[in-house]
Structures are given as C-alpha cells and as structure tokens.
Amino acid sequence: xxxxxxAQDVAxxxxxxxxxxxxxxxxxxxxxxSRAKQEAVREAALQLHYTPNAVALSLRSKRTETIGxxxxxxxxxxxxxxxGAIYEAASSAGYLLMMVxxxxxxxxxxxxxxxxxxxxxxxxxxxxxxxxxxxxxxVPTVMVNCLDPSLGASSLVPDEVGAGASAAQHLLAAGHHxxxxxxxxxxLASERRVQGVVRAVESAGLPPPVxxxxxxxxxxxxxxxRRLLESEQVPSALVCTHERLAxxxxxxxxxxxxxxxxxxxxVSLDDGEDLAxxxxxxxxxxxxxxxxxxxxxxxxxxxxxxxxxxxxRRLTFVCPVRQGASVAPPRLRALHAx
Amino acid sequence: xxxxxxAQDVAxxxxxxxxxxxxxxxxxxxxxxSRAKQEAVREAALQLHYTPNAVALSLRSKRTETIGxxxxxxxxxxxxxxxGAIYEAASSAGYLLMMVxxxxxxxxxxxxxxxxxxxxxxxxxxxxxxxxxxxxxxVPTVMVNCLDPSLGASSLVPDEVGAGASAAQHLLAAGHHxxxxxxxxxxLASERRVQGVVRAVESAGLPPPVxxxxxxxxxxxxxxxRRLLESEQVPSALVCTHERLAxxxxxxxxxxxxxxxxxxxxVSLDDGEDLAxxxxxxxxxxxxxxxxxxxxxxxxxxxxxxxxxxxxRRLTFVCPVRQGASVAPPRLRALHAx
DNA sequence: CTGAAAGCGCTTACAG
DNA sequence: CTGAAAGCGCTTACAG
Numbered sequence: 001x002x003x004x005x006x007a008q009d010v011a012x013x014x015x016x017x018x019x020x021x022x023x024x025x026x027x028x029x030x031x032x033x034s035r036a037k038q039e040a041v042r043e044a045a046l047q048l049h050y051t052p053n054a055v056a057l058s059l060r061s062k063r064t065e066t067i068g069x070x071x072x073x074x075x076x077x078x079x080x081x082x083x084g085a086i087y088e089a090a091s092s093a094g095y096l097l098m099m100v101x102x103x104x105x106x107x108x109x110x111x112x113x114x115x116x117x118x119x120x121x122x123x124x125x126x127x128x129x130x131x132x133x134x135x136x137x138x139v140p141t142v143m144v145n146c147l148d149p150s151l152g153a154s155s156l157v158p159d160e161v162g163a164g165a166s167a168a169q170h171l172l173a174a175g176h177h178x179x180x181x182x183x184x185x186x187x188l189a190s191e192r193r194v195q196g197v198v199r200a201v202e203s204a205g206l207p208p209p210v211x212x213x214x215x216x217x218x219x220x221x222x223x224x225x226r227r228l229l230e231s232e233q234v235p236s237a238l239v240c241t242h243e244r245l246a247x248x249x250x251x252x253x254x255x256x257x258x259x260x261x262x263x264x265x266x267v268s269l270d271d272g273e274d275l276a277x278x279x280x281x282x283x284x285x286x287x288x289x290x291x292x293x294x295x296x297x298x299x300x301x302x303x304x305x306x307x308x309x310x311x312x313r314r315l316t317f318v319c320p321v322r323q324g325a326s327v328a329p330p331r332l333r334a335l336h337a338x
Numbered sequence: 339x340x341x342x343x344x345a346q347d348v349a350x351x352x353x354x355x356x357x358x359x360x361x362x363x364x365x366x367x368x369x370x371x372s373r374a375k376q377e378a379v380r381e382a383a384l385q386l387h388y389t390p391n392a393v394a395l396s397l398r399s400k401r402t403e404t405i406g407x408x409x410x411x412x413x414x415x416x417x418x419x420x421x422g423a424i425y426e427a428a429s430s431a432g433y434l435l436m437m438v439x440x441x442x443x444x445x446x447x448x449x450x451x452x453x454x455x456x457x458x459x460x461x462x463x464x465x466x467x468x469x470x471x472x473x474x475x476x477v478p479t480v481m482v483n484c485l486d487p488s489l490g491a492s493s494l495v496p497d498e499v500g501a502g503a504s505a506a507q508h509l510l511a512a513g514h515h516x517x518x519x520x521x522x523x524x525x526l527a528s529e530r531r532v533q534g535v536v537r538a539v540e541s542a543g544l545p546p547p548v549x550x551x552x553x554x555x556x557x558x559x560x561x562x563x564r565r566l567l568e569s570e571q572v573p574s575a576l577v578c579t580h581e582r583l584a585x586x587x588x589x590x591x592x593x594x595x596x597x598x599x600x601x602x603x604x605v606s607l608d609d610g611e612d613l614a615x616x617x618x619x620x621x622x623x624x625x626x627x628x629x630x631x632x633x634x635x636x637x638x639x640x641x642x643x644x645x646x647x648x649x650x651r652r653l654t655f656v657c658p659v660r661q662g663a664s665v666a667p668p669r670l671r672a673l674h675a676x
Numbered sequence: 677c678t679g680a681a682a683g684c685g686c687t688t689a690c691a692g
Numbered sequence: 693c694t695g696a697a698a699g700c701g702c703t704t705a706c707a708g
Contacts, residue, residue, distance in 0.1 A: 016678085018701090019703075020679085022704085026703080028704095031677080032677065034677070037678090051448065051451075052701080052703095054452040055454050056700075057702060059394055059685065060684050060702055079418075087437075087439070097436065097437065098404075108429065111392070114389050114391065116392065217616060218616045219616065250589070251588070252618070257595065278556045280557050280589050344684095344685060344686085345686065355695050356687095356695090357687075357688080357695070358695080360686070360687055366688095370693065371694080372693070390685080390687095391684090393684090394685035394700090395685080395686060396686095396700090397702090398687060398688090
C-alpha cells in the first residue's frame with residue numbers, strides 16, 4: 001500500500017513546476033510549455049502511474065462527478081432492473097453512484113450532501129409518493145418511479161393507468177369478456193393499474209371486472225387465483241398487477257389441473273423482476289420501460305447540473321405490450337360447467 | 339441552491355477563529371475554549387445548519403469513509419440479497435458504498451481508486467473466480483462469494499460442496515434412493531454443488547444420481563425436468579442447484595399433471611433470489627447465509643482498515659437447510675409405471 | 677515560455 | 693485560553 005504519486009512527484013521527476021504538470025496533463029500546454037518539457041511530464045506521469053487525486057479535484061472544482069441515489073424500498077424488493085438502468089445511464093454520462101436507503105437510513109441522505117454529490121436520483125421499486133426533504137430539493141434532483149407531493153423535483157413515471165388499460169385491451173382483443181384482476185393491497189401502482197383495467201373494460205361496454213386485492217407475494221396470487229377459479233363466476237382471463245401475482249396464479253391454475261392459456265388467459269404488468277416473461281408459458285407482459293425512463297432521467301439531471309435549476313416537470317412513459325404465450329381466445333363453455 | 343455554510347461562516351457569526359470552531363465541534367474544547375465561546379459556536383453552527391464538508395475532511399484525513407463495491411455480474415442477475423446485506427453491514431460500520439460493475443466497466447475501478455475509497459468489497463452473484471488487479475489488492479479488500487486465484491485478498495464464500503451434500507442428505511433422510519440433479523451449465527457454484535450431491539449419494543452407498551446440465555433459466559429447468567420425468571429411470575426426488583431451475587421443475591411437474599411433493603420431491607439451493615422458498619408449495623431450501631457472510635466480510639475489512647494489511651484468509655460458511663413443503667417420502671411404485 | 681502564489685474547506689500542531 | 697500558520701493535492705490566474 002505505497003503512497004500514490006502526486007503532481008509534485010511528477011514535477012520533481014520531470015524537472016518542472018507543479019503548475020506545468022497540471023497544464024500538460026490537462027491539455028492546456030499549447031503555447032505555454034516547451035515540447036521537450038511536455039514530453040518529460042508525460043513520461044514521468046506514466047512512469048509513476050500518476051492520476052490526479054479526485055478528492056483534491058473536487059475540493060477545488062466543487063464537483064464530485066457523483067450522483068446520490070435515494071431508494072425507497074417499500075414493502076418489496078428493490079429490483080435491480082431499474083437501478084441497473086440508472087447505473088448504466090449514469091455511467092454513460094460519466095457519473096458514479098452512491099446509493100442509500102432513504103427510508104431506513106435517512107441520515108445517510110445528509111452524509112451524501114456532506115460528501116457533495118452533484119445531484120440526486122430518487123427511485124422506488126414501484127410507483128409511490130416520496131416526500132423529499134428540502135435539503136435534497138436544494139440540489140439538482142430527478143425522481144424515477146416516484147412522486148414528490150409538493151413538486152420539489154421533476155418526476156419520470158410509467159403510465160400506470162395506461163398500462164392497466166393496455167393489459168385489459170390486450171385481453172379484450174383476444175375475445176375475452178369476463179376479466180378478473182389480481183392486485184396488490186396497497187400502493188399507487190396497484191391503484192392506478194386497476195383503474196386502467198376498469199376503465200378499459202367499461203369503455204368496451206362490458207360489465208366491470210372482478211377485482212381481488214390479493215397482496216404482493218406469490219402465495220397471495222396463488223390463493224386469490226384459486227378462490228377466483230373456484231367461484232361462481234369464473235373469468236376467462238386475468239390481469240395481474242404484479243409479476244409475482246402472475247406466478248402465483250399460474251401455479252394455482254396448474255394445481256386445479258387446468259392450463260394457461262387454454263383454460264385461463266393471463267397478462268401481467270411488469271415490476272422489473274424479469275420473472276413473469278420468463279415463465280413457462282411466458283406470461284404476456286405490459287412492460288415498464290426502465291431503460292428509457294432511466295436514460296431520460298439522467299438526461300434531465302445532467303441538464304440541470306449544467307444550467308442550474310430548471311422547471312419541475314412530470315413526464316409519463318408509455319408501457320408497451322410484449323407478447324408471450326399466456327393469452328388465447330376464451331373457451332366457449334364456462335369453466336365451472338366443465 | 340444557496341452555498342452551504344463553512345467553518346469560517348460559523349466563526350464569523352460566533353466571533354471566534356476558525357480553529358475554535360473546529361475544536362468545539364469536535365469535542366476537544368475542554369480546557370481550550372471558554373464556556374461562553376463554546377456556546378456561541380454551537381449556536382452559530384446550528385443556526386447556519388453547518389456540517390463539515392466531507393470532501394475537505396477527506397483531503398486532510400486521507401480517509402473517505404467510503405467503500406468501493408466491485409461486482410462481477412456474470413451471466414445472471416445480481417441479486418439484491420447479497421448487496422443488501424453488504425450495504426447493511428457497511429452502514430452499521432459507518433461506511434457508504436460506491437458500486438461499480440468491474441466486468442463491464444473496468445475503468446470505473448480506477449475512478450474509485452482516484453476517489454480514494456478506503457477499501458473494496460468484491461462480490462459476485464454466484465461463486466466465481468475473480469482475478470483482482472494489483473491496483474485493487476494494494477488497498478484493503480475482501481471478497482464475497484468469489485475467489486482471487488492469486489490470493490490477492492481474503493475471501494468469504496459459502497460451503498457450496500457442503501450445501502449440495504446437505505440437499506442430498508435432506509432427501510436421503512426422507513427415504514429417497516433415486517435422486518436427480520438439475521444444474522447450471524457453467525460456473526464454480528454449479529460444479530461444487532453437484533459435487534456435493536454426488537459425494538453424499540455415494541457416501542450413502544447408493545447409485546450415482548442422474549445429473550442434467552440444464553442451464554440457469556426457468557425454461558431450462560422446465561425442459562430438463564420434463565425430460566427427466568419422461569425418461570425411463572424417473573428419480574423420486576430432484577436437487578436443483580439454482581432457484582430458477584427449481585421453479586422450472588415445479589412448472590414442469592404441474593404440466594405433466596403431477597404434484598410436488600406427492601409425485602416428486604424437490605430441494606433447491608439458494609441464489610439469494612428469494613424465489614424458491616416463496617413458491618406454492620414452498621421449496622425446501624439450502625440457504626446461503628448472506629447476512630452472516632456480509633457481516634463477517636465487513637468485520638474483516640474494517641479490521642484491515644484499522645491495522646493495515648492482515649493475512650489473506652479463505653473463510654467458508656455453512657449453508658443451513660430450511661424446511662419447506664416440497665419434500666415427502668417417495669411413492670412406492672415407480673412413477674412411469676403409473 | 678515558466679514559476680510562485682492563492683484558494684477550495686478542513687484540522688492540528690504551534691506560538692503567543 | 694486564543695489566533696495565525698501549515699498542509700492535505702489540485703488548478704488557475706498572475707507576475708516575471
């Protein structure tokens with residue numbers, strides 16, 4: 001663990017002043033430093049494996065090229081899909097990330113501020129209200145998959161209502177008339193997704209779908225689907241607001257000796273778990289465009305970083321349908337009559 | 339975005355020198371600063387919301403209280419279970435994390451070094467060889483779930499062979515004699531887990547298990563399980579080396595109109611996906627003790643941070659069996675005869 | 677063309 | 693008991 005070389009070390013080895021080193025290495029040696037000395041500096045830097053101390057750089061420039069990521073893990077996992085997309089977008093923009101759980105460890109948000117992160121990306125695993133402290137909104141900040149009720153920062157969120165509607169329309173287009181919905185018990189995401197389904201069904205002039213507030217776990221989906229399939233009015237197709245619910249439903253269908261999609265069609269909304277779309281059969285998915293959202297989020301943040309504050313906006317992103325193998329036309333006879 | 343207060347601002351407001359501010363706020367004012375001035379400093383600091391600039395602090399102290407996390411995502415997801423455990427352990431020790439994908443973005447490892455992280459935690463989603471560059475091993479480093487072939491740093495890894503053996507013994511204890519194994523196609527983890535199963539079966543004096551190199555995806559598990567269940571010599575129980583394989587197997591069993599555990603018992607090893615143990619039925623799991631490993635890893639790292647380098651060690655952790663509902667005694671008659 | 681100085685924001689010896 | 697100075701490692705005006 002030997003001490004790393006400083007600009008002074010390079011200067012000494014090259015026989016020039018510290019400032020010369022800085023000028024050469026930052027490409028501002030043009031008419032300032034003689035060719036020979038430039039060479040000497042470069043060689044010395046190479047030989048000593050010199051790279052500038054970023055801490056010293058930051059103290060001077062007041063920029064750390066680091067973005068704080070504030071997560072709000074909620075009752076569920078923090079899927080890596082969204083974080084991964086943010087990481088990639090940030091990397092492309094030249095930033096490193098420091099991630100912190102703002103719900104469980106709020107003091108670390110202050111630690112990030114003390115460390116002078118250039119800005120914040122606030123992110124939640126599923127759409128949620130996330131009240132930002134003023135200390136955060138004082139710095140360039142964008143919110144992904146969450147909303148500050150007091151509009152302290154711009155938000156980029158999926159069109160959850162539209163996603164629910166797309167799921168329903170996808171099933172209606174396949175000929176289904178009796179839809180069921182398996183939804184989470186809480187959260188903005190569940191609410192809006194259900195709302196979208198209900199609206200689409202109503203718009204089609206059909207009777208409202210049966211909505212079961214199941215929960216968020218696989219077993220919740222299993223229990224709810226089972227209940228539905230053993231009820232009087234069995235739907236011919238199910239919308240699941242979360243991937244794990246869809247998996248639970250799939251297992252329940254199998255338990256009853258039935259099949260997807262022959263006996264029941266299934267569509268799931270995407271939580272970024274990379275699960276539902278990989279099942280057998282692959283569940284038809286209304287995808288959350290994580291990469292697109294993350295890319296735009298970082299564009300917006302970088303813009304703020306460059307030109308100081310900008311207007312607070314709320315951007316909504318369309319969720320496309322991805323075909324799987326879990327949707328087929330409904331059977332003609334009612335299931336429970338079979 | 340107003341400028342944050344500095345020690346000088348506090349000093350001015352309190353009518354003392356900059357050094358006095360430092361002494362008071364760091365609890366070394368004892369016999370040095372008068373009571374009255376101490377009060378004034380504290381009050382001024384409060385009023386200005388002063389907290390020291392961590393960048394300046396770091397430049398001086400040569401410590402950043404930040405740990406670099408190097409991930410090696412392999413062909414699969416990076417489960418948050420292990421990262422979450424590392425984050426929690428690091429937080430408890432007072433460190434913040436900067437995470438970087440060392441495989442895809444090796445230059446960010448240098449960026450971390452430039453930023454003077456105090457040390458590194460290197461982590462992989464599943465056991466893998468991870469050759470560390472010398473620039474990394476020059477700094478305090480611990481490896482979690484991975485091994486540096488050239489022993490540049492201490493490693494903390496699950497006992498994969500033992501885990502495989504435990505899975506097998508768990509099934510043998512339930513009375514199974516004909517085991518099958520669904521394994522990944524590549525990777526140290528798959529290899530060792532399979533090896534553990536084989537050894538345990540041999541130790542019991544039974545014929546070797548059928549081992550299928552399936553892959554790592556749900557559909558891989560599905561296809562392999564299906565093949566096995568339709569073969570001549572159907573095993574009565576399956577060990578899956580990965581959670582997603584177990585899920586695939588479960589779906590395949592259902593496809594054939596069979597049941598777990600009545601027709602086939604299932605045990606899975608744990609990848610930290612929090613998936614297999616939550617299925618319906620819950621799969622019996624040989625757990626990877628992520629929290630324990632992460633806690634020990636940070637203890638070891640902090641120790642290195644305190645006393646400079648220490649001996650390179652390789653620590654192995656036992657994987658306990660967690661009961662689910664996927665194991666039952668074998669049926670008396672052979673499946674394919676039914 | 678080149679070097680000495682100032683300053684980013686801290687803390688810690690060191691004089692008074 | 694208190695203030696001025698040095699120094700962490702950098703870059704950027706500013707004199708020569």
